[in-house]
Amino acid sequence: MSLTSPTPVRAGAPPRAHLLAAALLAVLSVWDGVAAVLLLPQGSADLAAAGDQPPWAVVVGKLVLSVLGLVAAVVVARAQRWGVVLALGVAVGNALLALPGVAFGPTTSSRTASAVAAVGMGLVVFLLLRRSGSRAAARDPRG
Amino acid sequence: MSARGRAPGAGFSAPVLVHAILLAYVLAVYVAVLVADGLSATNVRTHWWAHVVAVAVIAATVEPLRRWLRPAVEDLLHDAPGEASDLLAVLGAERGSAAETIARALRTRYVEIVEDGVSTSVAGRRPAEGDVVQVPLRFADDELGSLHVATRRPGVPLTAGDVRLLGDLAHQLGTHRYALAAWARAQESRALVVTAREEERRRIRRDLHDGLGPALASVKLQLAAAQRLLADDPAQAGALLADVRADLAATTGDVRRLVYGLRPPLLDELGLAAAVRHHPAAQAGLAVDVREEDLGELPAAVEVALFRIATEALHNAARHSGGRRCEVLLRGRGGVVELRVSDDGRGLPAPLLAGVGVSAMRERAAELGGSVVLTSGPAGTTVTTLVPRRGPGG
Incomplete structure (x- = not known):
């Protein structure tokens, strides 16, 4: 980073909705991450053979998105704009990864977990994009 | 960005x-x-x-x-309202390009700055009225103009954060504009002071050179002639000395007028209120009542200015008002000195065309950072002057 191109930092505390989104994203990321870490040692061949486990690509994808999701949650909580963008990307990616599981999960618990992840990530997107409720209704803020 | x-x-x-x-x-x-x-x-x-x-x-x-x-x-x-450098650039921008700088910093499609009812800087085309937020540019209680900013998209209002930022920006801009105007006024005043000082020096020099100098030289020549005549024709020498005496009396009058022009001696001898009371303008037919309240000690510049304004106002009242009484009030109010000259005459004609006297009063007050207000009605005219007690720069 050069002295002439400082990293822009948004001053002040983040909106409450962003804090909620960050917390939700962190919880879901930890959940997905732990699940992925537990499945990862089985290897791709064993997972495919088991039949009732998610595909290897989904597990790896979930692990990567979990790490990114935790980073994004911390950055969102520190009120930095790039964290919000990253969180949105992670949430959309996670939702897309979870959607097949909602339909084709082999067990009820896996389908439920996928549905919870998809809905949770949708909620994260909603909270991050929800604009301030106190719109600038007044034409003259000082007058 | x-x-x-x-x-x-x-x-x-x-x-x-x-x-x-x-x-x-x-x-x-x-x-x-x-x-x-x-x-x-x-x-x-x-x-x-x-x-x-x-x-x-x-x-x-x-x-x-x-x-x-x-x-x-x-x-x-x-939504980030620009980087700090973008926003600070607004204050450093030329007056004409300030709107463009704000538009860039806020990423909005239209910005206009209106100062004293005149558009001084515009960026973009003004959208529909509902999509424009207007923020006043203020300094203390003075409204200097307004900042007009369009929403980023039609029908979508600015966020509360944007509006808050606009308010802060307008406040800074107002302060900046006020400072620029004050700086310009200070420059103008300084030029006026320098000009006035030089004019005064030139006038004194001219008076000394054209009046006192030749008069004293003439006296010297007359004294030399009287000295030569003293032995042979004492009578003519006496007549010549009488002429010299008359010339010296006239020269003394000139010197007194010159000194009076610099600072009326009455002020030193009697004080401001008594000096006004004893000025010929106060003896010109009107019954003048001069009152003094909490005046205290005033700087010389303030005393002279108030004295000149008071005598000018008395002079005007005597000449134009047609009244019989005139009241002069000199009052100290904290850091301000008030001079109020009220007559019971016919009032000012409408519309009033300010003459040299009124303009001179205003200029004298303005030099000290004060003001002169004329009010008139059927009961007469009042000239109210307010000047800072500390005088110029106070």
């Missing part, structure tokens, strides 16, 4: 993010409807109407969702 302070988020295309979210939404709705119809790993057969329902739900909701998403994502990516 300037290239220097490019934010990471700003490089991310809003449409990409919007469409990624829409894609996830479409898939989620489709999957949700089909799962509700019984789609699972063991059952991939679904009813045809489930697809119709999914498509219908998506078709009905995707556009409203897109409309909600687009501004939200754009605000997310672009």
